Amino acid sequence: TSRSMVNFYYPPHNLGLPKPKHQLNAVLLGQAPASEEDDLVFPSPEFSSQALVPSFNQYMEMYKRSVEDPAGFWSDIAAQFYWKCRWDPSVYSGNLDVRKGNVNIKWFEGGITNICYNCLDRNIESGNGDKIAIYWEGNEPGADASLTYTQLLQRVCQLANYLKDIGVKKGDAVLIYLPMLMELPIAMLACARIGAIHSVVFAGFSAESVAQRINDCKPKVLITCNAVMRGSKLIHLKQIVDSALTESSQNGFSLGACLTYENKPAMKREATEWQVGRDVWWQDVVPKYPTTSEVEWVDAEDPLFLLYTSGSTGKPKGVLHTTGGYMIYSATTFKYAFDYKAEDVYWCTADCGWITGHSYVTYGPMLNGATVVVYEGAPNYPDPGRSWAIVDKYKVTLLYTAPTLVRSLMREGNEHVNRYSRKSLRVLGSVGEPINPSAWRWFYNVIGDSRCPISDTWWQTETGGFMIAPLPGAWPQKPGSATFPFFGVQPVIVDDKGNELEGECSGYLCIKGSWPGAFRTLFGDHERYETAYFKPFPGYYFSGDGCSRDKDGYYWLTGRVDDVINVSGHRIGTAEVESALVSHSHCTEAAVVGVEHEVKGQGIYAFVTLAEGVPYSEELRKSLILAVRKQIGAFAAPDKIHWAPGLPKTRSGKIMRRILRKIASRQLDELGDTSSLADPNVVDQLIALADH
Numbered sequence: 001t002s003r004s005m006v007n008f009y010y011p012p013h014n015l016g017l018p019k020p021k022h023q024l025n026a027v028l029l030g031q032a033p034a035s036e037e038d039d040l041v042f043p044s045p046e047f048s049s050q051a052l053v054p055s056f057n058q059y060m061e062m063y064k065r066s067v068e069d070p071a072g073f074w075s076d077i078a079a080q081f082y083w084k085c086r087w088d089p090s091v092y093s094g095n096l097d098v099r100k101g102n103v104n105i106k107w108f109e110g111g112i113t114n115i116c117y118n119c120l121d122r123n124i125e126s127g128n129g130d131k132i133a134i135y136w137e138g139n140e141p142g143a144d145a146s147l148t149y150t151q152l153l154q155r156v157c158q159l160a161n162y163l164k165d166i167g168v169k170k171g172d173a174v175l176i177y178l179p180m181l182m183e184l185p186i187a188m189l190a191c192a193r194i195g196a197i198h199s200v201v202f203a204g205f206s207a208e209s210v211a212q213r214i215n216d217c218k219p220k221v222l223i224t225c226n227a228v229m230r231g232s233k234l235i236h237l238k239q240i241v242d243s244a245l246t247e248s249s250q251n252g253f254s255l256g257a258c259l260t261y262e263n264k265p266a267m268k269r270e271a272t273e274w275q276v277g278r279d280v281w282w283q284d285v286v287p288k289y290p291t292t293s294e295v296e297w298v299d300a301e302d303p304l305f306l307l308y309t310s311g312s313t314g315k316p317k318g319v320l321h322t323t324g325g326y327m328i329y330s331a332t333t334f335k336y337a338f339d340y341k342a343e344d345v346y347w348c349t350a351d352c353g354w355i356t357g358h359s360y361v362t363y364g365p366m367l368n369g370a371t372v373v374v375y376e377g378a379p380n381y382p383d384p385g386r387s388w389a390i391v392d393k394y395k396v397t398l399l400y401t402a403p404t405l406v407r408s409l410m411r412e413g414n415e416h417v418n419r420y421s422r423k424s425l426r427v428l429g430s431v432g433e434p435i436n437p438s439a440w441r442w443f444y445n446v447i448g449d450s451r452c453p454i455s456d457t458w459w460q461t462e463t464g465g466f467m468i469a470p471l472p473g474a475w476p477q478k479p480g481s482a483t484f485p486f487f488g489v490q491p492v493i494v495d496d497k498g499n500e501l502e503g504e505c506s507g508y509l510c511i512k513g514s515w516p517g518a519f520r521t522l523f524g525d526h527e528r529y530e531t532a533y534f535k536p537f538p539g540y541y542f543s544g545d546g547c548s549r550d551k552d553g554y555y556w557l558t559g560r561v562d563d564v565i566n567v568s569g570h571r572i573g574t575a576e577v578e579s580a581l582v583s584h585s586h587c588t589e590a591a592v593v594g595v596e597h598e599v600k601g602q603g604i605y606a607f608v609t610l611a612e613g614v615p616y617s618e619e620l621r622k623s624l625i626l627a628v629r630k631q632i633g634a635f636a637a638p639d640k641i642h643w644a645p646g647l648p649k650t651r652s653g654k655i656m657r658r659i660l661r662k663i664a665s666r667q668l669d670e671l672g673d674t675s676s677l678a679d680p681n682v683v684d685q686l687i688a689l690a691d692h
């Protein structure tokens with residue numbers, strides 16, 4: 001039978017534990033849909049027999065070696081890549097324990113390499129020059145293009161030559177503000193080729209956010225395009241860049257050049273505002289350069305990129321990744337978590353403006369010589385079937401996407417899915433937030449026809465690559481669990497006081513030891529790096545996530561435990577939204593919390609206190625939301641504004657967010673003890689105004 005009761009226990013966190021006997025419902029991959037009663041989805045023998053890691057035992061063997069002999073484990077993998085000069089024998093060195101001095105992480109120190117060379121030249125030299133590197137699908141159905149590895153290298157070299165020619169040198173920052181055109185991965189790779197540090201800013205961020213990032217990393221050059229169509233909306237990217245640059249120049253910043261790609265289908269160059277001397281059309285200069293270029297060989301620990309992300313307080317943090325460790329880690333995690341084979345066609349729906357697009361659109365897949373689909377548009381444009389049309393058009397085998405997209409398409413109904421074959425699909429992936437079991441089942445049963453394992457990958461901008469994720473074919477999955485740690489990763493769950501918890505437990509997720517993809521610092525603020533990540537639980541890296549481990553050793557992520565909210569997989573600091581709200585002249589104080597949202601995972605709920613005498617109105621509500629759109633970007637717009645003449649504070653003036661979260665989610669019977677508030681009446685007042 002396809003459904004069976006099994007005895008089951010996998011304890012990778014503690015190899016010495018005895019094997020308890022308990023039973024679980026299970027279903028076999030490809031045999032029957034997963035129902036609500038099924039805790040486990042077993043890989044089929046057919047899938048496992050072709051998988052890179054065909055069994056749990058083989059995983060355990062590899063995992064054991066990866067933590068007991070990291071030098072041997074990672075050296076064997078790193079040796080498959082090109083190094084101009086081998087690293088010093090140690091592979092890893094550094095200190096993670098703040099009690100013993102500064103945190104400094106180093107992998108493959110002394111090694112000399114180049115990640116662009118390893119993505120492109122190395123794959124071409126091994127005979128894959130004619131293989132498709134990028135299938136590009138435009139916003140409008142029918143608009144498409146492709147590049148082979150050889151053609152991609154030529155385009156990368158032309159841009160690299162141009163950048164060098166205008167004076168960009170190793171270690172200089174280049175800010176990239178582009179939508180999902182082929183030019184985006186081309187720009188990233190060109191920077192890497194010449195040793196420049198790219199900082200991609202998601203093209204949904206506002207001018208003020210771009211300016212903030214410019215002021216922080218002081219790029220030599222900015223690369224953008226004039227405009228883009230996203231769905232049926234035209235977005236003037238160059239205008240956003242122009243106002244960001246105007247703002248930065250008031251801070252005394254001056255830019256070498258603003259290289260602008262003319263995205264003709266969206267907008268002709270004649271309609272684009274232009275600053276002569278500063279602005280340069282990509283098409284006028286880049287194609288004139290030679291299609292070959294020298295590689296800048298860099299140290300394994302030389303910076304590769306900066307990517308800004310939100311924290312619980314203050315301004316965005318510039319997460320810095322270096323070259324060697326990140327290269328080995330993004331390549332290896334991609335290969336194993338998607339069970340990658342040379343014939344695969346891989347599509348990741350994330351934008352290169354986020355870490356997912358860095359590690360799993362550009363670097364991880366290309367280091368493996370994979371064929372990658374890059375899609376410019378919205379997944380539901382012109383209709384909710386577009387994603388599956390793309391899967392069928394390119395015969396996508398590996399699809400990596402986010403729970404929010406799964407949930408939004410789930411709402412549109414199965415008919416949009418069933419119109420398409422989707423037969424090519426082999427492995428599905430999920431990232432960005434915990435995937436709720438019902439979305440998991442729909443993804444598994446409907447999109448994958450109960451045939452494709454789902455890799456639910458838990459990781460972060462800071463970790464560079466997957467940390468906890470299923471290896472398809474190696475073990476049974478549980479809907480909603482990211483399952484077990486990747487090679488070399490030692491998760492620990494700690495309590496409030498930092499004690500490591502054993503066996504079945506829940507608490508704060510930390511990582512013991514280091515892994516090659518770990519970020520090395522926050523740009524220009526090493527102290528904040530140590531304070532935010534290494535001081536909360538000394539001796540460990542603290543993820544900011546809550547987590548539990550069940551009796552079988554499976555890990556279940558439960559969401560952020562700090563003041564970070566996760567909206568459609570986008571990480572937003574409540575402090576940033578609050579600071580945008582109080583920048584509005586009528587708002588004196590704001591407190592932002594996350595609330596459950598059916599599609600977005602979390603929604604943004606903002607309590608606002610207005611200036612003396614200012615009445616709350618619909619018009620004011622709109623202008624408060626506009627302030628957030630302007631300061632951060634449309635994706636951070638609050639879902640709800642709650643007028644708060646007063647906020648619940650302790651006598652020392654600290655806002656009690658716990659109470660605000662309960663009010664926001666209307667769990668009014670769970671407000672808890674409010675007697676320690678400076679003014680307990682504000683709670684009743686807030687409740688009375690909830691639907692104002």
Ligand code: WT7
Pocket residue numbers: 309355356430431432433434435456457458459460461462482543544545557558559560566569570571
């Ligand atoms: C936060 C990191 C890593 C790429 C996308 C987001 C949440 C991410 C999962 C998952 C549960 C997840 C965590 C994490 N998260 N993936 N599979 N299961 N939670 O990167 O912007 O750095 O956000 O996203 O809360 O801390 P990011």
